[in-house]
Amino acid sequence: MKILAFAGSTSSTSINRELVKFVLKDFQNDEINLIDLNDFDMPVFSVDREKKGFPDAAHHFLKVIEDCHVIICSLAEHNKSYTAAFKNVFDWASRINVKVFQNKPMLLMSTSPGGYGGGNVMNTAKTFFPQFGADIKETFSLPKFYENFDLESGVIDPEMLKELKKKIESFKVQVTN
Numbered sequence: 001m002k003i004l005a006f007a008g009s010t011s012s013t014s015i016n017r018e019l020v021k022f023v024l025k026d027f028q029n030d031e032i033n034l035i036d037l038n039d040f041d042m043p044v045f046s047v048d049r050e051k052k053g054f055p056d057a058a059h060h061f062l063k064v065i066e067d068c069h070v071i072i073c074s075l076a077e078h079n080k081s082y083t084a085a086f087k088n089v090f091d092w093a094s095r096i097n098v099k100v101f102q103n104k105p106m107l108l109m110s111t112s113p114g115g116y117g118g119g120n121v122m123n124t125a126k127t128f129f130p131q132f133g134a135d136i137k138e139t140f141s142l143p144k145f146y147e148n149f150d151l152e153s154g155v156i157d158p159e160m161l162k163e164l165k166k167k168i169e170s171f172k173v174q175v176t177n
């Protein structure tokens with residue numbers, strides 16, 4: 001199975017990327033394409049710029065989605081919503097193909113240092129990603145990242161770890177059947 005994985009962040013110390021990497025350890029027999037949104041840097045979307053054509057990176061983002069079987073991602077939350085970096089890639093790509101996620105099964109996650117774990121961006125994505133072709137199979141938000149996650153060993157809290165593992169297993173069952 002080909003997995004496209006990404007964090008909705010361009011931070012070099014992204015905690016969402018750490019969460020994605022932790023989850024990917026459970027997919028060691030699969031082909032993983034962990035992309036970095038920094039490689040999809042584009043001008044801020046505008047309808048005027050769009051008239052001059054689409055950046056290659058927008059096409060590339062859609063292509064990496066086309067080439068995968070499933071998507072595993074974790075969204076960073078800025079001011080209760082998507083980061084500007086993710087939103088920009090999303091906006092450009094949606095103008096080429098509104099079904100950005102191309103009906104691929106998705107494990108959708110979020111984390112933040114706060115107690116809601118990026119729950120606002122999660123709620124937005126959970127509500128609206130399906131309109132953009134995401135087939136969301138499971139969701140998981142990790143609150144208080146710096147208390148609940150160790151960079152070496154991953155999720156620390158036993159209950160949260162149990163919940164995450166359950167969702168990973170459920171995701172696997174749903175995408176392999």
Ligand SMILES: Cc1cc2nc3c(=O)[nH]c(=O)nc-3n(C[C@H](O)[C@H](O)[C@H](O)COP(=O)(O)O)c2cc1C
Nearest residue numbers: 009011014015016076077078079080112113114118
């Ligand atoms: C501009 C800005 C706005 C933020 N807004 C929120 C927010 O609304 N909710 C939240 O939980 N954390 C917020 N944070 C904290 C981020 O969750 C934190 O920086 C986290 O590390 C971002 O994820 P990343 O490390 O994967 O980029 C904000 C951070 C920045 C820089």
